[in-house]
Amino acid sequence: AQSVTQPDIHITVSEGASLELRCNYSYGATPYLFWYVQSPGQGLQLLLKYFSGDTLVQGIKGFEAEFKRSQSSFNLRKPSVHWSDAAEYFCAVAKGNSGTYKYIFGTGTRLKVLA
Amino acid sequence: NAGVTQTPKFQVLKTGQSMTLQCAQDMNHEYMSWYRQDPGMGLRLIHYSVGAGITDQGEVPNGYNVSRSTTEDFPLRLLSAAPSQTSVYFCASSYKRGPHTGELFFGEGSRLTVL
Numbered sequence: 001a002q003s004v005t006q007p008d009i010h011i012t013v014s015e016g017a018s019l020e021l022r023c024n025y026s027y028g029a030t031p032y033l034f035w036y037v038q039s040p041g042q043g044l045q046l047l048l049k050y051f052s053g054d055t056l057v058q059g060i061k062g063f064e065a066e067f068k069r070s071q072s073s074f075n076l077r078k079p080s081v082h083w084s085d086a087a088e089y090f091c092a093v094a095k096g097n098s099g100t101y102k103y104i105f106g107t108g109t110r111l112k113v114l115a
Numbered sequence: 116n117a118g119v120t121q122t123p124k125f126q127v128l129k130t131g132q133s134m135t136l137q138c139a140q141d142m143n144h145e146y147m148s149w150y151r152q153d154p155g156m157g158l159r160l161i162h163y164s165v166g167a168g169i170t171d172q173g174e175v176p177n178g179y180n181v182s183r184s185t186t187e188d189f190p191l192r193l194l195s196a197a198p199s200q201t202s203v204y205f206c207a208s209s210y211k212r213g214p215h216t217g218e219l220f221f222g223e224g225s226r227l228t229v230l
Contacts (some may be wrong), residue, residue, distance in 0.1 A: 006157075009155070015130075032217050034217075034218075034219075036219075039133055041224075042223060042224075043119075043205060043221035043222055043223045044158075044205070044207075044219070045221070046218055046219070049217070049218060051217070080213065082176070090157060090158065092158075092219075094217055096156040102160065102163070103148070103219060104160075105150075105157045105158040105159075106157055107155060107156060107157040108157050
């Protein structure tokens with residue numbers, strides 16, 4: 001069965017520090033991979049996605065993620081965190097064809113940013 | 116464009132009552148889905164639809180019904196509410212074709228409490 005693991009439930013970083021959020025997936029084929037961000041009381045917003053091609057993908061708000069097939073990972077990174085990045089981050093994988101997708105989400109990582 | 120609109124935003128029910136959570140999107144998305152979000156469990160797929168007249172079960176379908184009579188609307192029905200259904204519910208939709216295929220667009224959520 002396909003699954004998504006985010007091993008860190010909470011992460012705290014200082015403003016200006018670098019950030020890496022981990023995501024591992026278990027899936028038999030090359031999945032579609034996503035990172036979403038959820039601010040308090042809000043819905044989820046797409047940060048970036050990987051479908052194929054270049055394994056380093058750039059997203060909004062200065063985030064990037066790298067797909068590593070050998071490690072079944074899709075870690076999210078940001079070189080310098082801003083206080084406004086405090087939120088919950090979800091990794092997701094999607095299986096499907098012709099748009100018949102089933103999405104599996106990780107349990108999320110809550111990011112706290114210290115001033 | 117309004118995007119994905121969910122109503123109501125908040126609802127309190129008594130055990131055994133029924134209700135419908137409404138979801139509408141104005142982006143002509145073929146794919147629509149319902150998730151529930153519970154602390155420490157991420158988002159879990161309840162039901163999804165790949166087009167009008169077509170629905171299918173997700174990970175946690177028990178206690179919920181859906182229908183898709185139009186492309187725009189995808190209501191979620193709780194037939195006999197139980198305290199275990201206390202959660203935040205998100206509707207999400209997606210294109211099936213084109214450059215944004217697979218990207219989920221989320222509503223702002225509906226917080227349901229069952230007493």
